[in-house]
Amino acid sequence: MTLARTWSVGLAGVRGAMVEVEVDIAAGLPGVVLVGLPDAVVRQSVDRVRAAIANAGGEFPVRRVTIGLSPASMPKQGSGFDLALAAAVLAAAGAVPEAAVDRLVLLGELGLDGSVRAIRGVLPAVLAAARAGHGQVVVPAANAAEAALVDRVEVLAVATLTQLVAHLRGAERLTAHLRGAEPALPPVPELGDVVGQAAGRRAVEIAAAGGHHLYLAGPPGAGKTMLAERLPGLLPPLDDEAALEVTAIHSVAGTLPPEAPLVTRPTFEAPHHSATMAALIGGGSGQIRPGALCRAHRGVLFLDEAPEFPRAVLDTLRQPLERGQVTIQRAAGAATFPCRAQLVLAANPCPCATAAGDTACTCSPLERRRYQARLSGPLLDRVDLRVELPPVTRAAWLDGLPAPESTAVVAARVARARAVAGARLAGTGLSLNSEVPGRLLRDRFAVPRASLRLAERALERGSISVRGFDRVVRVAWTVADLAGRTVPCADDVAEALGMRLQRAAA
Structure with missing residues (x-):
């Protein structure tokens, strides 16, 4: 009777959990027993491992083989256990030394x-192995950079x-894969390309500086x-830290580009309005995967x-x-x-959405109300900035007005405002104005009552x-940070309130 063990990693969300893979080969009728709450994909790994070992020139043991995945109470999902199962079977059969696989972590699917x-999910799996004290991880060549x-x-x-097998036997040792240089990133879209729309540009700048949610309404082409x-x-x-966190999410989702495995820029997700609740929030019938919101x-x-999204789907965004x-x-x-x-x-x-805006609208007031009511009040109550964009005028488009500020100029101003907010919030565990809870707004970061009269x-x-009052105060702090003021004044609160009430007034 021979027993061998090695290690792999199971995933629950973006957290990895170590899984000990044990293989016992004993006398008895030939057969394979796989225990430890495997799903259908893991159960099918026995057939993949058997064929892979045979086609690699080895021999799957024709005896009673018991494979245990521990902890037995944790569900095991996916094909990432294949390589660990194959190594443990070969070690138990004496084809490779048991000591060579005892502390080794193996990840990968076998053809x-x-x-x-x-x-x-290779990145969160390797992070879990590092936290558990394992020094070596074997991964597919396609996942090595990640x-x-x-x-x-x-x-x-x-x-x-x-x-x-050649590496485990010591015949041809593998060398460690080193982290390569990060590839050059493509240029970001240029804010200077946006014609006119001073209010929209201002709202985007405030949203970036404070991390606020934004609602933009206007005719097509605005x-x-x-x-x-x-x-x-x-x-x-x-x-x-944030880059590894975001990269882990995209690794689990399977959307990580192989040529640039580390996500260093804020991501942009734009799902189609036909997206389901699982596509937007996350889910799946087998392994749970992150949706567009998580990505x-x-x-x-x-x-x-x-408004074209199903209302029930949009309302699931409220709590997250x-x-x-x-x-x-x-x-x-x-x-x-x-x-x-x-x-x-x-x-x-x-619904008619004419480029000329309200002047050429053919919708009745009831149709307009029904269309706008598809966005529920509780969802919009969580949106700090609401801006109505007018149609772009001929003068803005053709008359050669001065070029608007570029992305680099506005981004530098946003970075300064974020630095000011970060210094003010030091010691609270927060970094953005949009994250400050109402209690801190009223106690530690109180705005003078004279400035709050309009709100x-x-x-x-x-x-x-x-809730809306607190959000107005948060936006007012962001406006003050952009202007270089230490405390919001009445004008800052008025601008924040105007951006919140703009859609209601319209």
Whole structure:
């Protein structure tokens, strides 16, 4: 009777959990027993491993083989356990030394020909291995650049099972895959390309400086999509911790580009209005995967033609936007994904959506109200900035007006405002004005009552809710930071309130 063990990693959301793979070969009727809550894909790995070993020149043991995946109470999903199962079976059969696989972490899917194929979620898996104290990780060659982002682990890249066996036997040792230089990033969309729309440009700048959600309304061609696409270019690059966090999400989602495995810029997600709830928030019938909201973590989620989205789908955004994370429950378990993204909504003022705006609108007042009511009040109450964009005039388009400020100029101003806010919020665990809770706004960062008179009147009239009042104050702090003021003045509060009430007034 022979027993061998090695290690792999299971995923729950963007967190990896170590899985011990044990293989016991005993006398008895030939057969394979796989235990430890495997899903259908993991159960099918036995057939993949058997064929891969045979086609790689080895021999699968014709005895009673028991494979255990521990902890047994954790569901195991996906094809990433194939390589670990094959190594443990070969070690138990005596084809490779048991000591060579005892502390080794192996990730990868096996083809029937013995090739090692790429899998999702390599980065969070390698991070979990590093936290558990493992020094070496074997990954598919296609995932090597992603795995090498973790500094504390030696990454060994393999393309075939034969290559792995030669390494374990000591015949042809694999060399560690080193982290390569980051490729040059393509230029961001230029804010200077947006013609006119001073109010829209101002709103995008405020949104970038404070991390506020934004609603843009206007006729077709007014520049709603252009402004939204230029918002990520105004945001500062991701720091190392945030970059790894965002990269891990895209690794699990399978959207990580192989040529640039580390995401260093804020992401931009723009799902189509036919997207389902699972596509927007996350889910899936098998392994739970992040949706567009989670993939936009530390970036921008843009919903163009927002009223065309099903209202039930839009309303599922409310709780995640408040908490900054979403937990998806399934009968077999749960997965939690971070989703601290900036939401940008864009909508036409009415169903006919003429380029001339209200002057050529053929919709009745009832049709306009029904169309705008597709965006629920509770969702819009969480949006700090609401801007009505007018049609672009001939003068702005053809008369050679002075060029507007470029992305670089506005981004520098946004960076200074964020630095001021970060210094003010030092010690609170917060970095953006949009994240400050109401209690801190009233106690530690109180605005003078004289500056709040307009907002207080709006609260008394019912024009804004208490949540809306706090959001007006947060935006006022951002406006003050952009202007270089230490405390918001009445003009800052008035500008913040005007951007919140603009759609209601329209």
